[in-house]
Amino acid sequence: MKVLIINGSPRLKGNCSKLIDEMVNIFEQEGIEVENYQIGAKAFRGCMACNYCYEAHECVFKDDVNQLARIFNDSDGLVVVSPVYYGSANGSLISLLDRLFYSTHFDKRFKVGAAFAVARRAGTTATFDELNKYFTINQMPIASGRYWNNGFGREQGQIEKDEEGMQNARIVARNMVFLMKAIRDARLKYGYPEKEETKYTHFIK
Numbered sequence: 001m002k003v004l005i006i007n008g009s010p011r012l013k014g015n016c017s018k019l020i021d022e023m024v025n026i027f028e029q030e031g032i033e034v035e036n037y038q039i040g041a042k043a044f045r046g047c048m049a050c051n052y053c054y055e056a057h058e059c060v061f062k063d064d065v066n067q068l069a070r071i072f073n074d075s076d077g078l079v080v081v082s083p084v085y086y087g088s089a090n091g092s093l094i095s096l097l098d099r100l101f102y103s104t105h106f107d108k109r110f111k112v113g114a115a116f117a118v119a120r121r122a123g124t125t126a127t128f129d130e131l132n133k134y135f136t137i138n139q140m141p142i143a144s145g146r147y148w149n150n151g152f153g154r155e156q157g158q159i160e161k162d163e164e165g166m167q168n169a170r171i172v173a174r175n176m177v178f179l180m181k182a183i184r185d186a187r188l189k190y191g192y193p194e195k196e197e198t199k200y201t202h203f204i205k
């Protein structure tokens, strides 16, 4: 089983990375393969609604989004971790996620999602909600923890002192592994639920 982790932070050894390390330890203990991707200083432009992806099944911008799409397709779970910037996920991450989710048309149902927001002080719950929306529009179950997944720290590494946040990272990782295994077993036993043809609301023709 495999998990793709997307770290939205530009800081290479920042607080998001520390939190992710805590999750990766659990995934490795549980024998889960991990693909750990960090945005770093790379620039990601936003979706320009050209719909090229509807023909080509990839994004018109030939950057890491198309490689991540292939890894995401092969993964059983997706972890997204963002630093909080002005009460929201950071801009590069949102540009990447918009394009990753919009340009990929493979079945994302039952890939397990988990989101974390990391801040100095505030904006984590709004960011957590923002990130979970990519999962819930795609029939992806969410691995939750014992709080609305957040961690606190300002300077690089300070999050290690947030024992509650670090513990929650471990809890979410364990819950995610459990859900991925349970879904794999249930699919073999029962199959996935029936998939209906997509319908659109009456005012969009």
Ligand SMILES: Cc1cc2nc3c(=O)[nH]c(=O)nc-3n(C[C@H](O)[C@H](O)[C@H](O)COP(=O)(O)O)c2cc1C
Residues within 6 Å of the ligand: 009, 010, 011, 013, 014, 015, 016, 017, 083, 084, 085, 086, 087, 088, 118, 119, 120, 121, 122, 123, 152, 153, 154, 155, 156, 157
């Ligand atoms: C542009 C910018 C905006 C920020 N906005 C917020 C904010 O709204 N709320 C907050 O608590 N921290 C804010 N921070 C602090 C970061 O969220 C915090 O330092 C976090 O630990 C960064 O994670 P990283 O070390 O993984 O990059 C901001 C930092 C930057 C650079």
